[in-house]
Amino acid sequence: MKLIIAVVQDQDSHHLLSSLTEHNFRVTKLATTGGFLRSGNTTFMIGTEDIRVDKALELIKENCESREQMVAPVSPMGGNADSYVPYPIEVEVGGATVFVVPVEHFHQF
Template identity: 30%
Template structure:
């Protein structure tokens, strides 16, 4: 299992959210700001099997180009998205300590 952290230019956020949901990707969306990547970005966290990682990258790019085709232009920002891939093989889920079942 891999965790992809994908920082998306806000111009593409709605399209990516819609298309990735429709394709069944597991994701969490976070509003983000700060100096690392300029303001006007949204961060998506994707949990993806290693074998599907290249598909996810292609699907993200396709979502951006689909929006550009619809709107007839690209975002003013120099990039569509930036991503990082981390190993999630040691991920752990913690339950509610009050729930004894």
């Protein structure tokens, strides 16, 4: 058995949740916040049999697209201002960060 932990952008979470439940995956959805852009993320915890991991990863890849987004940088507070860029920059956001870890024990009460 494996535990898949997938961190996705909020705007992709609804489609991913629908797709996972449609394919009979059991999913726990957590509201989380990213550290880089300080924007909302959703973290999915999916417990599944080893043979279904590839299908889950395929669904995550299909439903979580990366995109370009303009962000206004936060000014440094007492830090080094040499690398501070005072105008909005375009960064790639979205996609998914996925961890697949082995499950030694599983209990359902």
